[in-house]
Every structure is written in structure tokens, then in C-alpha cells.
Amino acid sequence: MTSTATTGDPTFDENRRAHLAAIAELDEQLDLVRQGGGERYAERHHKRGRLLVRERLELLLDRDTHFLELSSLAAWGSAFTVGASILTGIGVVSGVECVIIAHDPTVRGGAMNPFTLKKNLRALDIARINRLPVVYLVESGGADLPTQSDLFVDAGKIFQKLTQLSAEGIATIALVFGNSTAGGAYVPGMCDYAVFVDGQAKVFLGGPPLVKMATGEDADDESLGGARMHSEVSGVSDQFAVDEPDAIRIGRQIVADLGWRKLGPGPSLPADPPKYDAEELLGIMPADFRVPVDPRDILARIVDGSRFSEYKPRYGTSLVTGWASVHGFPIGVLANHRGVLFSDEAKKATEFILLANQSDTPLLFLQNTTGYMVGTAYEQGGIIKDGAKMINAVANSTVPHITINIGASFGAGNYGMSGRAYDPRLMFAWVGARLAVMGAAQLAGVLSIVGRQAAESSGRPFDEAADEQRRHEIEEQIENESHSFFTSARIYDDGVIDPRDTRSVLGVALSAIHSQRVEGRRGFGVFRM
Incomplete structure (x- = not known):
């Protein structure tokens, strides 16, 4: 790569x-x-x-x-x-x-x-x-x-x-x-x-x-x-x-x-370091989570030898999937590219998770998502059932999951990308990451629109000045509550990390999860087609 x-x-x-x-x-x-x-x-x-x-x-x-x-x-x-x-x-x-x-x-x-x-x-x-x-x-x-x-x-x-x-x-x-x-x-x-x-x-x-x-x-x-x-x-x-x-x-x-023995397999692939310097992660990752980043550039500084065998590279391109290894342990990777998850991305993720379970390969989720796409065309196109397929696969996958929030983790995208509610074996956040139901500006804007509609329906005047004040206060509140320190303080992840330490953290995490058996699920529930 x-x-x-x-x-x-x-x-x-x-x-x-x-x-x-x-x-x-x-x-x-x-x-x-x-x-x-x-x-x-x-x-x-x-x-x-x-x-x-x-x-x-x-x-x-x-x-x-x-x-x-x-x-x-x-x-x-x-x-x-x-x-x-x-x-x-x-x-x-x-x-x-x-x-x-x-x-x-x-x-x-x-x-x-x-x-x-x-x-x-x-x-x-x-x-x-x-x-x-x-x-x-x-x-x-x-x-x-x-x-x-x-x-x-x-x-x-x-x-x-x-x-x-x-x-x-x-x-x-x-x-x-x-x-x-x-x-x-x-x-x-x-x-x-x-x-x-x-x-x-x-x-x-x-x-x-x-x-x-x-x-x-x-x-x-x-x-x-x-x-x-x-x-x-x-x-x-x-x-x-x-x-x-x-x-x-x-x-x-x-x-x-104790005579303790691990039940999972040991590292089986070359554990050579990446070709690119992890120090560069600090400049590559945008300071503003709203600016997209190509996760391949992130992976090139984390995985063994910067090797990445991509799955469906031309389909559902807002989600990057593929096979790699870290410190010799094989992994499957799901990494958000341009933030939003569309139907194609959801279906691609579902297939990839099923394949990882067939091959007993642990999964690494790199979260940087604003959630699933909304709008009339997407609702009519079945974004709910396609998102449900992905969440179904995540929820019922039995290979170990490790999740790292590298940028943003908003809305149901957090669920589809194996957030805390889906019990990843270990979960971390980069220091600049954000976690919330949606971005601060979007959330404040939604509440403003709801308030304006309520005023119109009841026939009372809408207080623009009060609305502006509320928007400012809500944005500030959500900015504070989505901060990586705030969310980690509540044990919504297992720690905030320096991006440069990601490969080392993953190495320890992968070694630890292989103390248990690494077995994928062969049968899943009903997928809405």
C-alpha cells in the first residue's frame, strides 16, 4: 500500500x-x-x-x-x-x-x-x-x-x-x-x-x-x-x-x-514495521473532524509492512474494508472514509463481516463517521434495512472486535461501527475524537427547527434572539460532552490514546484477545432484504 x-x-x-x-x-x-x-x-x-x-x-x-x-x-x-x-x-x-x-x-x-x-x-x-x-x-x-x-x-x-x-x-x-x-x-x-x-x-x-x-x-x-x-x-x-x-x-x-496457555492462535504473519512514520499521523489526521481523511493513509502507518489487501475497493467507497496484520496477527479492517454511510457501504460492511467470521479473523473498526445517510431518496432506497443488515452483522459477529474512534462517531454510525453498545473486546479513542448522537451544530440546529415549527403551529411569535442564545448554549454543551476526555471519563471507551501509539496499543490488544478462542459465527439471523 x-x-x-x-x-x-x-x-x-x-x-x-x-x-x-x-x-x-x-x-x-x-x-x-x-x-x-x-x-x-x-x-x-x-x-x-x-x-x-x-x-x-x-x-x-x-x-x-x-x-x-x-x-x-x-x-x-x-x-x-x-x-x-x-x-x-x-x-x-x-x-x-x-x-x-x-x-x-x-x-x-x-x-x-x-x-x-x-x-x-x-x-x-x-x-x-x-x-x-x-x-x-x-x-x-x-x-x-x-x-x-x-x-x-x-x-x-x-x-x-x-x-x-x-x-x-x-x-x-x-x-x-x-x-x-x-x-x-x-x-x-x-x-x-x-x-x-x-x-x-x-x-x-x-x-x-x-x-x-x-x-x-x-x-x-x-x-x-x-x-x-x-x-x-x-x-x-x-x-x-x-x-x-x-x-x-x-x-x-x-x-x-497456573500453567496458563492461550486458546487462540499466535501471530502468523510477518511483523515488520510500517513503511511510513507514525509521527506523520499527527499531520495527516485533520484537526477538524468534519474534514475527511483517507483511512488508507492512516493504515499505512499502523499495519505490518504497510500491507493492505483491500476488499471491494470500487464499491461503497465511503467505507474502506480489507485484510492486514498488526504485530503478526491477521485482522480485517473497516474504516470510514468520507464519514457518511450509504446503502452500498452498509451492504459491503455486512458481507465483509460475514467473511471475517468465516475465516475466524478479528476485526478492527476505525470510526470516523457522521452516521447513516438521511433524505427522501435514501429512505426510499432502503437505508434503514441496509443499515440494519450491517448492525445485525456487527451485533452477531463472534470474532473479536477492537474499535478505535479516530475522528467522529455520531448517530447510528457508532452502532454500525461496533461502538460500546456492541461490546468490542477493547475500545479506544484518539485524543481529538468526538462521540455524540450528532455534531454540536447539527444538534443545535435540529432543536432550533423543532422550536420554530412548534411556535408556528401554536400561532405564537418565534423569539429569534432567545433561539440564537439557546443554539449557542447547546452547541457549547455538546462540544463539551462529545470531547474524548468527557466520554472516556464515563468509561465509554477503554482509554484515550496518542495516535502515534496506535500500533503498540493494537499489538497489546491483539495479543490479549488471543488468550481466548478466536471463532467466527457460521449462522446469522434474518437479514432484511
């Missing part, structure tokens, strides 16, 4: 400057995530002889291996600390790719807020669907009580998902470094393996104050829920660790002893 993108012209330079500014904003937020509760609380944690959450992670992971952090911007823009007091991601432990879920005790004692819960549950879902063992690094003060009404009911899903993982033969391991109280005590209680750190682990349904209030008994932390008691008396702990490094050593040995 030969890239036709022009590099080094004024438009390229303008795009690059805009993306670098957005990436700087992303890096600023990620720095806040890495700081956790801040220097004061980190220092206090160290003085207690405890490791910080990322220090624990570094000891846990195999040296010089990847770690794909997930949902980093959870809680961004809310009253809670960005990152939501928990660290999640995919990393290699004793040669095994695992999902790691780690509380950050420097952020409100690792207390769980509503964003923490969503981030935690998403990580468990990723573990289950991709068949990845889970390693929990536990030190949490439990629920953030002022938000209990948004937590209590759904928090039970953490325990449900842990037991379901175990039932499916997916190992769960809890390394307990500190508090794991009340409902949190069920995390090590429901994991397959539990390791408690001496003098630090405190695991009980009710702490000393609650026991005193409920029963009148005077109890201390150690006899009620310490590591030695649980290792020697209750049996809740399987292994007694003398300190944090010892707990991590034991945890690594548990993973090593």
Missing part, C-alpha cells in the same frame, strides 16, 4: 500543531493520574512503610514487558480525583498476560466512588471476555459513603463477576496490602488465591468500632482480621507474606504455577 498523503504542507503543519496541543492536555491529565493523591499523601504512605500502587505494579510485572493502562481518565471533570482511585490495565506477570486491578490508597484511602465501580467492572469484563487471569492489589477503605446510593446496589456485581470468572476457569488472585473491609472483604474471599501481608492486611466484615456497637465486644484489628489470624485460624488467606515484596513474589509464583 502506497500512502498518498502530503506531508510538510501548511495544512499538515496546522493539523500537527493542533494534535500536539491536544496530546499535551492529555499528558497533563495522565500526570495527575500518576500522582494519585499527591505528594503529601504519597510521602505519608511511604513513611508507613508502604509501597505506592505503581511501585507495587512495577514489582509485579515482568521486566521490560508492556503494560496497557485502561480507563486512565475515569472521573475526569467530576468532583473525584482523575483516575478514580484505582489502576487497571493489561500486563505480563510470570509470562502470562493478566488484568491487573489495583487500589490507590493515596486517594481517599482507595475508597470506591461511582467511577471507581464502573472502571473496576469494566476491567473484570475485559478479563472474562478475553480469558485473562486477574491480579487484584488490594488496599481500600471501602465505599465512598456519601455516594453510597450510587454504589451499593451495583457494587455487588464485583463479587458476581469474580465468582463467574472462577466458574469459567479464569484465575483470580488477591494480594492484600492493607484494608479490605466490609463488602470489600469479599474480594479476597471470592478470589481463587489470597495472599495477606503481615501487619498490614485488615480483612473483616466489621471493624472494631462496628463490632463494639453491634455486639459490645472489644476487638483489635489483628485478632479480628489480621494476616496471621486469617492465615492460621480462619483460612481466608492462603499465603502469609512477611512484607509487600514478599506478597508480590508469592503472587508472581501463583501465576507461574
Whole structure:
């Protein structure tokens, strides 16, 4: 594949400057995530002889291996600390790719807020669907009580998902470094393996104050829920660790002893790098999502050897489909070209998805769409039934899907291009991406037209000045709510990424999804013809 993108012209330079500014904003937020509760609380944690959450992670992971952090911007823009007091991601432990879920005790004692819960549950879902063992690094003060009404009911899903993982033969391991109280005590209680750190682990349904209030008994932390008691008396702990490094050593040995084997095939194609520099993605991708981009120029900087075998290149040209590989893993690609999906594009996508399922090939969706085409001619031409074919194929496809929003993801185009509602195995957004029911100007314009028609039908005058004010406010609202930080904060994807990191992110994602079987569906439901 030969890239036709022009590099080094004024438009390229303008795009690059805009993306670098957005990436700087992303890096600023990620720095806040890495700081956790801040220097004061980190220092206090160290003085207690405890490791910080990322220090624990570094000891846990195999040296010089990847770690794909997930949902980093959870809680961004809310009253809670960005990152939501928990660290999640995919990393290699004793040669095994695992999902790691780690509380950050420097952020409100690792207390769980509503964003923490969503981030935690998403990580468990990723573990289950991709068949990845889970390693929990536990030190949490439990629920953030002022938000209990948004937590209590759904928090039970953490325990449900842990037991379901175990039932499916997916190992769960809890390394307990500190508090794991009340409902949190069920995390090590429901994991397959539990390791408690001496003098630090405190695991009980009710702490000393609650026991005193409920029963009148005077109890201390150690006899009620310490590591030695649980290792020697209750049996809740399987292994007694003398300190944090010892707990991590034991945890690594548990993973090593699993004898874990991937069920999917390994990479089978040459994994040579692209012929074009990923740095050029920043200039090629328009800063304004309304400006179309040829996805072949994007793919040329992502896929192995810039090789791309295109499917139906002259038909339904607003959607590019074809076969490629990333880090040796074969993939099928669906990438929006000029934004709008017409009937031909929908039918082309449907056929291609069926072929990928026939050949057990994972699918990569590169979203940059404003949705399906509207208008009298298109409605009469059957855009609804053709779009339904595509959505049917996406919904019932069983090969792994990975989705990346590189520009815009609006309307039903989000569904047809395997958005969050269609359960892609992993999903990411470029830093400049937008996600909404439609563009801000279009949405504000629609509401303006509806308001004008309502005024006319009721025979009252239409307030032009008020309408202009409303349009401005709505546009601003939708611009803010469609921003990649806003949507990622709500776990509508698994992370916002620098476009230059796309190939690396895909490599980790593809390796992870092949821990599970990769099997396509051979029979689909009824397609409206």
C-alpha cells in the first residue's frame, strides 16, 4: 500500500500543531493520574512503610514487558480525583498476560466512588471476555459513603463477576496490602488465591468500632482480621507474606504455577514495521473532524509492512474494508472514509463481516463517521434495512472486535461501527475524537427547527434572539460532552490514546484477545432484504 498523503504542507503543519496541543492536555491529565493523591499523601504512605500502587505494579510485572493502562481518565471533570482511585490495565506477570486491578490508597484511602465501580467492572469484563487471569492489589477503605446510593446496589456485581470468572476457569488472585473491609472483604474471599501481608492486611466484615456497637465486644484489628489470624485460624488467606515484596513474589509464583496457555492462535504473519512514520499521523489526521481523511493513509502507518489487501475497493467507497496484520496477527479492517454511510457501504460492511467470521479473523473498526445517510431518496432506497443488515452483522459477529474512534462517531454510525453498545473486546479513542448522537451544530440546529415549527403551529411569535442564545448554549454543551476526555471519563471507551501509539496499543490488544478462542459465527439471523 502506497500512502498518498502530503506531508510538510501548511495544512499538515496546522493539523500537527493542533494534535500536539491536544496530546499535551492529555499528558497533563495522565500526570495527575500518576500522582494519585499527591505528594503529601504519597510521602505519608511511604513513611508507613508502604509501597505506592505503581511501585507495587512495577514489582509485579515482568521486566521490560508492556503494560496497557485502561480507563486512565475515569472521573475526569467530576468532583473525584482523575483516575478514580484505582489502576487497571493489561500486563505480563510470570509470562502470562493478566488484568491487573489495583487500589490507590493515596486517594481517599482507595475508597470506591461511582467511577471507581464502573472502571473496576469494566476491567473484570475485559478479563472474562478475553480469558485473562486477574491480579487484584488490594488496599481500600471501602465505599465512598456519601455516594453510597450510587454504589451499593451495583457494587455487588464485583463479587458476581469474580465468582463467574472462577466458574469459567479464569484465575483470580488477591494480594492484600492493607484494608479490605466490609463488602470489600469479599474480594479476597471470592478470589481463587489470597495472599495477606503481615501487619498490614485488615480483612473483616466489621471493624472494631462496628463490632463494639453491634455486639459490645472489644476487638483489635489483628485478632479480628489480621494476616496471621486469617492465615492460621480462619483460612481466608492462603499465603502469609512477611512484607509487600514478599506478597508480590508469592503472587508472581501463583501465576507461574497456573500453567496458563492461550486458546487462540499466535501471530502468523510477518511483523515488520510500517513503511511510513507514525509521527506523520499527527499531520495527516485533520484537526477538524468534519474534514475527511483517507483511512488508507492512516493504515499505512499502523499495519505490518504497510500491507493492505483491500476488499471491494470500487464499491461503497465511503467505507474502506480489507485484510492486514498488526504485530503478526491477521485482522480485517473497516474504516470510514468520507464519514457518511450509504446503502452500498452498509451492504459491503455486512458481507465483509460475514467473511471475517468465516475465516475466524478479528476485526478492527476505525470510526470516523457522521452516521447513516438521511433524505427522501435514501429512505426510499432502503437505508434503514441496509443499515440494519450491517448492525445485525456487527451485533452477531463472534470474532473479536477492537474499535478505535479516530475522528467522529455520531448517530447510528457508532452502532454500525461496533461502538460500546456492541461490546468490542477493547475500545479506544484518539485524543481529538468526538462521540455524540450528532455534531454540536447539527444538534443545535435540529432543536432550533423543532422550536420554530412548534411556535408556528401554536400561532405564537418565534423569539429569534432567545433561539440564537439557546443554539449557542447547546452547541457549547455538546462540544463539551462529545470531547474524548468527557466520554472516556464515563468509561465509554477503554482509554484515550496518542495516535502515534496506535500500533503498540493494537499489538497489546491483539495479543490479549488471543488468550481466548478466536471463532467466527457460521449462522446469522434474518437479514432484511
